Amino acid sequence: MSHLLRTSRLFAWLFLTGLSVAVIVGSGFYLYLRPGLPPVEQLLDIKLQTPLRVYSKDNRLIAEFGEKRRAPITIEQIPTIQLQAFLAAEDSRFYEHFGVDIKGLVRAAIELISTGSIQSGGSTITMQVAKNYFLSRDRTFIRKFNEILLAVQIERELEKDEILELYLNKIYLGNRAYGIAAAARVYYNKPVNELSLAQMAMLAGLPKAPSAYNPLANPQRAMQRRDWILGRMKELAYISPTAYDLAIQAPLTATYNATETEVDADYVAEMARAEMVRRFGEEAYTDGYSVTLTVDSKEQQTATDALRSGLEAYDRRHGFRGAIGKLDADTLAGGDLARAMLNYPRVESLMPAAITEINDDKGEARAYVRRFGPAIIPFETMQWARRYRTENLTGPKPEKASDVVSVGDVVYVRVDELPKVPDTPDDAEQTVDQDPASVQPIRASLMQVPKAEGALISIEAKTGAIQALAGGYSFGQSKYNRAIQAKRQPGSTFKPFLYLSALESGKTPATIYNDAPIVFDDSELETAWRPQNSSGQFYGPTPLREALYRSRNLVSIRLLRDLGIPQMLDYLDQLKVPTENMPKDLSLSLGSGQLSPMELARGLAVIANGGYDVEPFLIQSITDVDGKDIYLAPEVILCERNCGTNDLEPETSTDDTLESTLTMTEESAPKTRVMRRLADERSVYILHSMLRDVVKRGTGRRALALGRDDIAGKTGTTNEQRDTWFAGFNHNLATTVWVGFDQPAPLGRREFGASTALPIWIDYMKVALDGAPSAFMPRPNGIVNIRINPETGRRARPGEEGAFEIFKEEDAPAPLTEEDERPGRTHGNGDDLSRQIF
Known part of the structure; x- marks a missing residue:
């Protein structure tokens, strides 16, 4: 007994000694590591990295920016069975332990001793929260001790449900999905509460190894993991x-579901992204901001489609430039067309395709289309493809498919009937593994990527809110936003500013100017300047109304000469039309200066709204990750005079002021933005009437297709057709379209603003104004209607053929004298006209 007693005492002492050493070592580790541990309170203040999302004003997703897909969710929004699936997979004793599961640690220690390496960490969900939020992922003992200590702290200060919620919002679940809500969307395109039991178990299997158990990358292992979790749940x-x-019998239903944008508006999205980064720095990508823009999804999509369609139509008119590449016979015969086609990028809806066969008897070509596989290209879709020679010349009309393409040619096509293509992650290409001969071909049309570019900007005239904006054919092909970055000559779309200045200076729509040749000698020019009308003809004495709707260049030059170039530049400054790129000679009257499409659209909006200042803006509101408004665009107030009342904020139309308001909270941001009058309302009203005649009787007659009587506007075409425009409006909406080449070059001698830009404008406005009532500028006081002789601009005598014209009261033609009313008396043009002949 004494031997047994001594042995027992020895083991007792050894146990106590080991326990003491463990306590001392543990205390030492605690005292050493404790000062470096972060406070648990930080968990409640941590902002989960949530992407920046951009929405249209009708709440359609335009874009998402950020590396991590995440949609934070509360634990109340997660079904109980989904919570239990994660507990079964990761930590079934979660609601029983104090943050550390001793059984799990012992099991991990045994695995380490028996195998010599770390097999599992024995981590609880709480320990994973500690690691994911605060610690590195290094597999070291120091990190593990930190994890244990921090887990215990977390359990002491947070409720179990709070810990579980943090965990489910933070975990990485593969394919850039962080958190359960994002994963449900990525793999099943459903909210969490709509998942089936089998799908819930599949998601619960991902935290252990998101790549190894990924249902897209490793479906067999993922199914095994899912079934094991279902067994644990039972x-x-x-x-x-x-x-x-x-659930065990349910098939694999996971597919890759990228965040699908609902509006094709990449240029608008990039403008919003750049603005947010400028305001908030890199945190814009991670702090969960949601930006609501002023654009309407339907109008924006229409703008994008109209611009692309218009550029494609122009491109087809000038012929087919040929194949973009050539595949050799070995590549065609080898069958690896899918890999070969990866060398050619898709451009929006246009897909590269390799011609594999031509059958003129059947009137078709066969092709292999990237991503879609075999296709038939009917000859009827190639009939436009005359061979391009110059911008003014094309080859003969093709008679058969072999006149257009050859076997091995790589061309662009548009797939007419889109088949269902399996989803693949991270923009990977879907390729067709079957023998192409065994796959049912799709139908496609021959296309080519336009070389000409364009821009469309539509602005709500009374507020400056941008309704739609398209900065080019393809953002993927070129990030250059022509709507705001391109500086181009406006041509005759500049003339409304010139004529408005003339109306403010006492000229009237009836003022007569001589449309006759004029020559200017300039020592800086090699030859004399002989401007002419686009038709090359001259038409003699012409009222200003007719000169504007017929876009008579010689009248505009004489008009500017009378007004004076300095006065015109000062007036442009008054209208806030930039003048730094304007010439200081008479070519200014023909739009030889430079403006961006946005600058021209903004100036047009000033005219459209009746003469008030306009400050275009794109961001309507910004909310933070909690849904709280941190910025609301101020209400725009159009101010006639004496606006400095206590009810209105000071004018906030400068860029500096706008920058300061965007970073303010909703409570401190200005509630109003006062926009003051820049032009006389009567002059603007008269100009509206003159510009409506451009549509009714002049160069903008195509716009009559809209069937509206409230449309006004102006076409524009520069020398050699390098820039073509249409700027049109009613009282509520101003829209400008530009078409040209990025590197200025002639579009072709038969191309004008009416043939290139105006059709795009019509396609957009047809939708933008659909169902909207006519919107005319209200007639201001001080306007009179007078019957005049159109040939003289003076009042018509009784019985004389005449037409009614509108005038400002003080600029109306003088009343007829008794002598004027005598029979046989005729008006002469007098000095006013003779002065304009030279």
Whole structure:
């Protein structure tokens, strides 16, 4: 007994000694590591990295920016069965332990001793929260001790449900999905509360190894992991045997579902992204901001489609430039066309395709289309493809498919009937593994990527809110936003500013100017300047109304000469039309200066709204990750005079002021933005009437297709057709379209603003104004209607043929004298006209 007693005492002492050493070592580690541990309170203040999302004003997703896809969710929004699936997979004793599961640690220690390497960490969900939020992922003992200590702290200060919520919002679940809500969207395109039991178990299997158990990358292993979790849920009595049996038989239904944007508006999205980064720095990508823009999804999509369609139509008129590449016979015969086609990028809806066969008897070519596989290109879709020679010359009309393409040619096509293509992650290409001969071909049309570019900007005239903006054919092909970055000559779309200045200076629509040749000698020019009308003809004495709607260049030059170039530049400054790129000679009257499409659209909006200042803006509101408004665009107030009342904020139309308001909270941001009058309302009203005649009787007659009587506007075409424009409006909406080449070059001698830009404008405005009532500028006081002799601009005598014209009261033609009313008396043009002949 004494030997047994001594042995027992020895083991007792050894146990106490080991325990003491463990306590001392543990205390030492605690005292050493404790000062470096972060406070648990930080968990409640941590902002989960949530992407920047951009929405249209009708709440359609335009874009998402940020590396991590995440949509934070509360634990109340997660079904109980989904919570139990994660507990079964990761930590079934979560609601029982104090943050550390001793059984799990012992099991991990045994695995380490028996295998010599770390097999599992024995981590609880709380320990994973500590690691994910605060610690590195290094597999070291120091990190593990930190994890344990921090887990214990977390358990002492947070409720279990709070810990579980943090965990489910933070975990990485593969394919850039962080958190359960994002994963449900990525793999199943559903909210969490709509997942089936089998799908819930599949998601619960991902935290252990997101790549190894990914249902897209490793479907077999993912299914095994899912089935094991379902078994654990049955053992833990989370689900019934019947539910288990049904779920275990469920097929794999996971597919890759990228965040689908609902509006094709890349240029607008980039403008919003750049603005947010400028305001908030790199945190814009991670702090969960949601930006609502002023654009309407339907109008924006229409603008994008109209611009692309218009550029494609122009491109087809000038012929087919040929194949973009050539595949050799070995590549065609080898069958690896899918890999070969990866060398050619898709451009929006246009896909590269390799011609594999031509059958003129059937009137078709066969091709292999990147991503879609075999296709038939009917000859009827090639009939436009005359061979391009110059911008003014094309080859003969093709008679058969072989006149257009050859076997091995790589061309662009548009797939007419889109088949269902399986989803693949991270923009990977879907390729066709079957023998192309065994795959049912799709139908496609021959296309080519336009070389000409364009821009469309539509602005709500009374507020400056941008309704739609398209900065080019393809953002993927070129990030250059022509709507705001391109500086181009406006041509005759500049003339409304010139004529408005003339109306403010006492000229009237009836003022007569001589449309006759004029020559200017300039020592800086090699030859004399002989401007002419686009028709090359001259038409003699012409009223200003007719000169504007017929776009008579010689009248505009004489008009500017009378007004004076300095006065015109000062007036442009008054209208806030930039003048730094304006010439200081008479070519200014023909739009030889430079403006961006946005600058021209903004100036047009000033005219459209009746003469008030306009400050275009794109961002309507910004909310933070909690849904709180941190910025609301101020209400725009059009101010006639004496606007400095206590009810209105000071004018906030400068860029500096706008910058300061965007970073303010909703409570401190200005509630109003006062826009003051820049032009006389009567002059603007008269100009509206003159510009409506451009549509009714002049160069903008195509716009009559809209069937509206409130449309006004002006076409524009510069020398050699390098820039073509249409700027049109009613009282509520101003829209400008530009078409040209990025590197200025002639578009072709038969191309004008009416043939290139105006059709795009019509396609957009047809939708933008659909169902909207006519919007005319209200007639201001001080306007009179007078019957005049159109040939003289003076009042018509009784019985004389005449037409009614509108005038400002003080500029109306003088009343007829008794002598004027005598029979046989005729008006002469007098000095006013003779002065304009030279």
